[in-house]
Amino acid sequence: MTDNTITTGTQSGQTTGHLLGAADIRRIADEAGVSPTKKFGQNFVIDPGTVRRIVREAGVTASDHVMEVGPGLGSLTLAILETGASMTAVEIDPPLAERLPETVAEFMPEASDRLRVVNRDALTVTPENVPDFNGDTGFTLVANLPYNVATPILLTLLERFDNLTSFLVMVQKEVADRLAAKPGSKIYGTPSVKLAWYGTAERVGTIGRNVFWPAPNVDSALVKFTRFAADDPVNPATGEHAANRETVFQLIDAAFGQRRKTLHAALKHLVPAEAFAQAGIDPTRRGETLTISEFSALASALTATSATATSPTTAASTEGDTGADDPTESKVA
Structure with missing residues (x-):
C-alpha cells in the first residue's frame, strides 16, 4: 500500500499533507458532482506514487514556478505543491476549477x-490573459495532458511563452x-520535427493503466x-541556418502532408531547385529523413532566393500527417 502522507520542507518551514488515493478521488468527485467524461478526456490518477514520480522526473524544487494543465481533482497538483513550488493550474472544466482550491485547503x-x-x-x-509567468526568467510545465x-497544447504554449523552458508531461x-x-x-512526423524546433525531447518512462480511475x-x-537556449548553436531559430518559424513550419506541413513523396514532389509549389541546391539538400529525399536543422536550412535558402510560396494546403494531400493527435482515448488528471 502506498503511503499518502507527506512531510516536506517549504519556503515557510515544514508542511504536512496528504496525497490523494482512490478513496479520496471518488469522494471528492462525488462531492463535486463530477463524473469522468470523454468530452474532457477525464481519467483521474489515484496512485500517489505515480504523481510523485512525475514530479521527481520533472525535477521540481521549491524555487520553481510551475504551470499545470488539466489538474482535474488535484492528484498531481498536491504532488507539485509538496515540493514547495508555486504554481498556476489551468483547468477547462468549471466544477473542477472551483473545487481544486478546496481540495488543497483540505489536504495541504x-x-x-x-x-x-x-x-x-x-x-x-x-501571457496577456494568464500573466502569472511574465516576470519569470523561466518556468516549467508539469501535467497529465488531455491526450x-x-x-x-504543447506547441501552442511553446510558441506563446518564450520563457517556458522545460516540461514533463x-x-x-x-x-x-x-x-x-x-x-x-x-513514427517521425509533424509533431516530432515541430517540437524539435523548440528544443530536445525524450521519453523517460511508461505508466500503467491501473493507476487511473476509470482505467x-x-x-x-x-x-x-528542454528548450534550446537562445545562444545554443543548434537552435534552429538563431543558429547557422537561422530561419523564420512560420516558413519552417510551412515546409514541414507540406513535406509531411505527402510524406511518401520526395521533397521535390511534395514541395514543388513552394521550393525552387536553386533553394535545394543552396541548402545542400537532395530533393529526391523524403521529408521524414530531414532534421529540424535541415528544414531550417531549406527555409533560409528559400527566403534568400525570394521564391514565391503558395499555401501549403494546396500542396498537401489529405492522406498526410497533419500533426494532430489521434489517440484512441484521451485523458485529464
Whole structure:
C-alpha cells in the first residue's frame, strides 16, 4: 500500500499533507458532482506514487514556478505543491476549477497561498490573459495532458511563452513516441520535427493503466523536454541556418502532408531547385529523413532566393500527417 502522507520542507518551514488515493478521488468527485467524461478526456490518477514520480522526473524544487494543465481533482497538483513550488493550474472544466482550491485547503492547507487556479481552455492561454509567468526568467510545465489535444497544447504554449523552458508531461504512449521520434523512423512526423524546433525531447518512462480511475484503454508515457537556449548553436531559430518559424513550419506541413513523396514532389509549389541546391539538400529525399536543422536550412535558402510560396494546403494531400493527435482515448488528471 502506498503511503499518502507527506512531510516536506517549504519556503515557510515544514508542511504536512496528504496525497490523494482512490478513496479520496471518488469522494471528492462525488462531492463535486463530477463524473469522468470523454468530452474532457477525464481519467483521474489515484496512485500517489505515480504523481510523485512525475514530479521527481520533472525535477521540481521549491524555487520553481510551475504551470499545470488539466489538474482535474488535484492528484498531481498536491504532488507539485509538496515540493514547495508555486504554481498556476489551468483547468477547462468549471466544477473542477472551483473545487481544486478546496481540495488543497483540505489536504495541504499551508500550500494554499502557492496555488492559483485559472478556469480556461489551455489552447486559449496567453501571457496577456494568464500573466502569472511574465516576470519569470523561466518556468516549467508539469501535467497529465488531455491526450486528444496534447500536441496542440504543447506547441501552442511553446510558441506563446518564450520563457517556458522545460516540461514533463504524461501523454498517450503512441503520442509520446511520436513527440520524441528521430528522423528516419516510421513514427517521425509533424509533431516530432515541430517540437524539435523548440528544443530536445525524450521519453523517460511508461505508466500503467491501473493507476487511473476509470482505467483507460491506452497505455501512457512520460515525455521530458528542454528548450534550446537562445545562444545554443543548434537552435534552429538563431543558429547557422537561422530561419523564420512560420516558413519552417510551412515546409514541414507540406513535406509531411505527402510524406511518401520526395521533397521535390511534395514541395514543388513552394521550393525552387536553386533553394535545394543552396541548402545542400537532395530533393529526391523524403521529408521524414530531414532534421529540424535541415528544414531550417531549406527555409533560409528559400527566403534568400525570394521564391514565391503558395499555401501549403494546396500542396498537401489529405492522406498526410497533419500533426494532430489521434489517440484512441484521451485523458485529464
